[in-house]
Amino acid sequence: MSEARDLAIIGAGPAGMAAAITAATLGVDTVVLDEQASPGGQIYRAITETPVRHGTVFGDDYWRGLDLARAFIGSGATYLPGTTVFSVAPRVEDDRREIGISSGGQARLLRARHVIVATGAQERPMPVPGWTLPGVLTAGAAQILLKSAGLAPSGRTVLAGSGPLLWLLAAQLLRAGGTLSAILDTTPRIRPGLDMLAFATSPYLSKGLALMRETRRHLAPISGLTGLRAEGDDRLRGVSFFDRAGTTRRIDCDTLLLHQGVVPNVNLAMSIGCAHRWDDSQLCFVPTLDAWGHSGTDGVSIAGDGAGIAGAESAAERGRLAALDAACRLGRIDAARRDREAEAPRRVLATYGRGRAFLERAFRPIEAHRIPSGDTIACRCEEVSAAQIEDAVRIGATGPNQLKAYLRCGMGPCQGRLCGLTVTELIARARGKTPDEIGHYRLRPPVKPITVAELASLPRSEAETNAVARQ
């Protein structure tokens, strides 16, 4: 296998898989790199090998991914599962960009003329007091355990937060025979708005209502609560909160699953140098892209939820558009054909786009659950509290990058994934500025941890590269 490719796609979720199918069908020499053992990304995780074969547990939306995964596997694109991309060079050399990959403890380099970053979304941090206690994890982590290992939490389990995934996971856990002691819904009261009309005609309304109705048949959620706090000593013992009347309530539990929406996974795209801006509707940084998903960085496109949260169906269509544009830039098809073949994906995007504005407004996470205070941990890797960050700002830290020097915030194994947004919003509040003015950590490779041995194992010459590839 030559290490020089025309198109490298990073991520085999709906966006990456759809992009690969489109590109391979157009005869583009394509390689797909994904850290997971099998295709599917987040929504279709482990779809070709999940132990949960009972069709109803995950629902039709999940199983719709099986056709896409099979078409992807049969597409002719080279697929490298279990492969983590730790770097994509910010500069082009000899018309190609160097990509650092790690697989099975061995690192090596690829070079590609065009890169589609389809690394998806991650859950928004929810830095409430006690969120680092053993027994507290994210709803998405519980869903990953269910999809990949068929495991549901045992004991007294509380699901807390807001957003479509919260209701989806509640239904999936209950269908899988799991039990929930309580659902704590932090969604603020929703004010009527014009965006409700568009939402009413989008595919999301019926799905959302069906999930809520199904869950309510098992247990009534406690809604409109604030001041969520995980309590315990060496481990989680319970969760407390203020109910709508402002009364303090507490529920004893062994597991607390937190969730308040998903945000683009920006690390790789930012480390390449792709421009990002603060999106106040999604309360996160999103890349600046053209109508094809091409970033301002030549030869780099971003597709899927990494381009801004729009859901699985839109992710696949964005993947198709990015692949069509890449094929055109690589000279495989002309612009007329690209535009013609883009019509269908754009229609689907318009349909699913209709409901987003309302979803973002309705499930806007409250400030108290986004921006911590006092000794609540903001940076988990380096155990830095909100108060320490505010102190650093008081003595002169102006932004996230200075904070690295002051407190090592964002310098741990997650490279700012779990604190980037929190730190930006904390500093913005402390300095009376906007998150866009404060900015995000400057991200550099490696964006995922690799060992020194792997770095040392990197071939030092083209000849050595090919020797390793032949192994």
Ligand SMILES: Cc1cc2nc3c(=O)[nH]c(=O)nc-3n(C[C@H](O)[C@H](O)[C@H](O)COP(=O)(O)OP(=O)(O)OC[C@H]3O[C@@H](n4cnc5c(N)ncnc54)[C@H](O)[C@@H]3O)c2cc1C
């Ligand atoms: C934990 C979680 C669970 C979710 N569950 C659902 C659900 O059940 N239903 C739903 O409708 N939506 C769900 N979503 C929303 C989800 O973002 C979208 O539905 C959809 O999966 C987005 O597709 P995508 O192709 O953009 O990215 P993803 O599906 O997220 O795929 C991105 C892929 O890139 C891989 N990747 C990332 N970085 C690297 C790297 N550096 N090197 C190699 N591989 C990399 C990831 O492991 C992943 O396989 C979930 C989101 C999260 C974060």
